[in-house]
Amino acid sequence: xxKTKLGTGSHLLPMPVVLVGANVGxxxxxxxxxYVGIVCHAPPMIEIALRKGRFSSEGIKENKTFSVNTASVDxxxxxxxxxxxxxxxxxxxxxFEVFYGELETAPMIVESPLNVECRLAEVLDLEGxxxxxxxxxxxxxxxxxxxxxxxxxxxxxxxIVYDGSSSSYWGRGEKLARAFQVGKxxxx
Numbered sequence: 001x002x003k004t005k006l007g008t009g010s011h012l013l014p015m016p017v018v019l020v021g022a023n024v025g026x027x028x029x030x031x032x033x034x035y036v037g038i039v040c041h042a043p044p045m046i047e048i049a050l051r052k053g054r055f056s057s058e059g060i061k062e063n064k065t066f067s068v069n070t071a072s073v074d075x076x077x078x079x080x081x082x083x084x085x086x087x088x089x090x091x092x093x094x095x096f097e098v099f100y101g102e103l104e105t106a107p108m109i110v111e112s113p114l115n116v117e118c119r120l121a122e123v124l125d126l127e128g129x130x131x132x133x134x135x136x137x138x139x140x141x142x143x144x145x146x147x148x149x150x151x152x153x154x155x156x157x158x159x160i161v162y163d164g165s166s167s168s169y170w171g172r173g174e175k176l177a178r179a180f181q182v183g184k185x186x187x188x
Contacts, residue, residue: 010035014161014170019075019082020048021067021107024059027093028107031056032083034162035130036068044137046118049130055087060133063105064120068135069112073158073171080169102139113146113157 015034022029035049046068050057060066071079078095085092097110101117108115118135125131146156154172161170176182 010164013163013165015164017071017079017160017162017169018048019069019071019079019109019112020050020056021069021098021109022056022059022065023063023105023107024055024087027091028098029056029059029087030069030082030092030095030107030109031087032071032079034164039134045121045134046116046137047132047134049132051130057131057133060120061123065103065106066118066120066133066135067106067108068116068118069109070114070157071160072113073160075109075111076160076169079160101141108141113143114152115141117141 016036017032017034018036019030019032020036031050031054033048033050037047039045039047048066048068056066082092082095096112098107099110100107101115103117103119106117108117116137117139119138120133121136122134123131124134142152146153148156155175158171161172162168163170
């Protein structure tokens with residue numbers, strides 16, 4: 001076996017980049033993260049991991065809601081800005097056009113192709129650098145131009161992914177195959 005040890009770390013590649021929305025005080029705030037994932041299908045649930053002490057954490061805990069907004073290539077600079085500057089020091093409420101859905105306290109970004117509105121289900125403190133916020137997905141919204149046959153179209157959305165090993169953002173590549181189809185005839 002010719003493998004190089006990398007040591008412990010966040011080596012999962014790629015990581016989707018999203019903008020998390022939360023009302024903090026009297027205004028919406030957004031931060032860019034790449035620690036996000038679906039954790040349950042029924043009921044639909046998503047997790048976000050935020051470094052302890054993040055400005056938005058206070059708003060999520062207070063309102064018990066948050067949003068996850070897909071960061072597309074068209075939002076690259078604004079997304080990075082939201083990752084660089086804390087809402088504790090910079091007012092990010094005017095960066096995007098904001099809308100609210102069913103929960104009325106989870107700010108979402110109109111310019112984002114795909115938005116997920118979440119009710120906080122649980123906060124996990126794993127005794128590490130981050131807290132994990134688990135949210136039940138209450139509703140999802142997608143701009144019409146990013147749909148094909150009524151479903152979100154990855155090619156139209158053009159999501160940003162993060163490569164932690166080089167601290168770089170990437171766009172998506174080509175479609176390789178249809179999932180749950182390409183391996184049907186595989187013979188081990």
